[in-house]
Amino acid sequence: MTAAQLTLVQIDNYGPWTVTPEPRREMDLQTLQSRLFADLAQYIGNRGGYVFFTRFDNMVAVTNGLDRRDHELLQESVGNRFPVTVSLGVGVDEVPIEALETATERVQAAGSAQSSDRSEAFAGEFLTESADDDVHIAHFDVNDATGKYTDRLNEFDSFINIEHGYASLMKYMREEHGALSFFVGGDNVIAVCPDLTHDEYMGAIDHVADDAGVQLKVGVGSGETPHDAGYAAKHALEDCRYEGTLVEFA
Numbered sequence: 400m401t402a403a404q405l406t407l408v409q410i411d412n413y414g415p416w417t418v419t420p421e422p423r424r425e426m427d428l429q430t431l432q433s434r435l436f437a438d439l440a441q442y443i444g445n446r447g448g449y450v451f452f453t454r455f456d457n458m459v460a461v462t463n464g465l466d467r468r469d470h471e472l473l474q475e476s477v478g479n480r481f482p483v484t485v486s487l488g489v490g491v492d493e494v495p496i497e498a499l500e501t502a503t504e505r506v507q508a509a510g511s512a513q514s515s516d517r518s519e520a521f522a523g524e525f526l527t528e529s530a531d532d533d534v535h536i537a538h539f540d541v542n543d544a545t546g547k548y549t550d551r552l553n554e555f556d557s558f559i560n561i562e563h564g565y566a567s568l569m570k571y572m573r574e575e576h577g578a579l580s581f582f583v584g585g586d587n588v589i590a591v592c593p594d595l596t597h598d599e600y601m602g603a604i605d606h607v608a609d610d611a612g613v614q615l616k617v618g619v620g621s622g623e624t625p626h627d628a629g630y631a632a633k634h635a636l637e638d639c640r641y642e643g644t645l646v647e648f649a
């Protein structure tokens with residue numbers, strides 16, 4: 400089984416705020432965004448969840464293990480400590496993109512991202528039961544990124560290669576499997592997936608090699624929470640390194 404609980408975190412009325420009463424210093428906005436992400440990562444991560452920064456004004460969290468009360472407290476705490484508030488929508492589905500779609504509709508139904516009337520909207524459903532294979536996480540990594548890029552190219556050209564592979568992977572996984580893939584730094588991409596087979600992961604790796612010329616490998620794990628699944632995936636990725644394989648399951 401798979402039951403992904405996805406939470407959309409959207410900063411309320413952020414666009415207007417960034418230019419009121421006049422445009423705010425860009426590095427101040429970057430500081431705010433990264434601190435908000437860091438706080439969410441700590442709060443959600445301490446409860447076994449994962450959060451991804453995506454566009455920073457909108458962030459996507461996998462919140463299996465967090466209930467309604469956890470979400471309410473998160474929203475209240477952000478509102479108390481930051482000059483902005485966040486709206487939250489939560490959805491549950493076997494297919495991650497469907498859960499996120501539902502979560503998003505709930506936030507959108509409460510008002511526009513740029514409406515001063517919408518503040519701290521909160522709507523969603525929460526898993527009431529859990530199983531040890533609810534969440535499937537795939538941890539993708541570029542083969543020998545250090546030798547191919549980091550130790551040979553300037554940082555910008557390394558970045559272009561990694562981002563090209565990421566763009567190809569995220570689109571393929573979204574379209575073929577309804578999976579959500581997020582760049583998490585270095586040469587790493589973490590994907591929240593339905594229950595996929597070895598061949599389906601090989602299909603993704605082959606596609607990215609053909610399409611972007613980037614060679615990936617992937618470790619896959621499942622668990623009751625994103626942390627459990629993601630941690631198992633990291634071990635599986637170590638197995639790839641050890642065995643010289645491209646796909647390993649924990």
Ligand SMILES: Nc1nc2c(ncn2[C@@H]2O[C@H](COP(=O)(O)OP(=O)(O)OP(=O)(O)O)[C@@H](O)[C@H]2O)c(=O)[nH]1
Nearest residue numbers: 540541542543544545546583584585586587633640
């Ligand atoms: N977010 C995240 N980043 C990681 C992780 N492991 C490595 N990285 C990042 O990835 C970069 C490259 O490290 P590796 O992937 O180990 O190196 P590599 O040269 O690709 O070597 P192989 O993966 O063994 O082929 C590091 O500098 C980190 O930035 C991880 O578990 N999570």
